[in-house]
Amino acid sequence: MKIGIASDSHGDTNALDVMLQHPAAADVEAWLFAGDxxxxxxxxxxxxxLPVIKVAGNNDWPMSRLEDTVLADLGDHRILLTHGHLYGVNFSTQNLVLAAREQAADIAVYGHTHVADLSIGEVTVLNPGSVARPRDASRGSFMVADLVQGQKPVVKLIRI
Incomplete structure (x- = not known):
């Protein structure tokens, strides 16, 4: 199963359109949206x-009725999806990894920092960066992940 991962578009639907026109987005079967x-x-x-699994970000409060954290079972992977601000991701992903372990998730996806992160370990930690307002490059980014049963996800960071 191929999933797309996006975050922090901050109202820039044009950036989402550019993301969707990228060839890497062509075969995506579902999207994860990590807030804002x-x-x-x-x-x-x-x-x-397509299905879009989504969470609220810190800029969505108090308007959103979305959850702050969602568990999604895709393929044989359990994914903890959150924006990240409630886990202190500006400083470390340690609390996020602990929360994923507590929920038996093997993948943790977050946003908030506008900086891409791909860390493969016991828990694979993914941050697609910001599709519209990156802080780590001049171009926005998103991720695609191939979820193959019994294997670690194969993840690509895509700059748009």
Whole structure:
């Protein structure tokens, strides 16, 4: 199963359109949206007609009715999806990894920092960076992950 991972579009649906036009997004079967701005996840769902698993970000409060953290079972992987601000990801992903372990998740996805992160370990930690307002490069980014049963995910960071 191929999934797309995006975060921190901050109302820039044009950046989402550019992301969707990238060849790497062509075969995506579902999207994970790690928050900021919740309405953008609804836009993504509308224009792709694919499932979009989404969480609220720190800029979605108090308007969003989305959860702060969601568990998603895709393939034989359990994914903890969160924006990350409630786990202190600006300083470390340690609390996020602990939360994933407590929920028997082998993948933890977050956003918030606008900086891409791909750490393979007992828990694979993924941050797609910001599709619209990156802090680690001049171009926005997203990720695609191939989830193969019994294997670690194969993840690619894509700059748009």
């Amino acid at each position: 701005i919740a309405m953008d996840a609804e836009y993504l769902e509308m224009v792709t007609d």
